[in-house]
Amino acid sequence: MALQRLTAQELASAPTVFASFMGSADSEYKTVGELLEIYRERCKTLDAGEDDADDLRVERFMRDMASESWTDDVVIRIGVFDARVLLIDGIHRGIAYLGCVADGVSPDRLPALHVHL
Numbered sequence: 001m002a003l004q005r006l007t008a009q010e011l012a013s014a015p016t017v018f019a020s021f022m023g024s025a026d027s028e029y030k031t032v033g034e035l036l037e038i039y040r041e042r043c044k045t046l047d048a049g050e051d052d053a054d055d056l057r058v059e060r061f062m063r064d065m066a067s068e069s070w071t072d073d074v075v076i077r078i079g080v081f082d083a084r085v086l087l088i089d090g091i092h093r094g095i096a097y098l099g100c101v102a103d104g105v106s107p108d109r110l111p112a113l114h115v116h117l
């Protein structure tokens with residue numbers, strides 16, 4: 001397993017396999033930064049009982065990361081589809097990490113961020 005460090009800026013601009021997220025549908029793949037924006041807009045209106053995809057876990061992940069109770073590195077996995085490199089796993093963890101940074105938590109206080117190659 002080869003892990004490579006990733007910065008918050010690289011994570012924000014990384015495309016994911018999601019074109020649709022929390023009811024926002026598009027024909028283009030969304031970046032983690034775009035998914036964070038969608039999450040921030042929609043999490044306030046989504047009832048936990050209606051959250052079949054468990055997207056609201058992002059909030060739990062953010063709390064754990066910001067409080068330093070998250071003990072593992074944040075590892076994101078990539079896949080190649082038709083010559084496009086896309087994030088395929090760890091997307092919700094990535095959204096949470098980026099949300100913490102956007103909320104002013106220093107990456108030095110957050111778990112290490114890696115991409116699995």
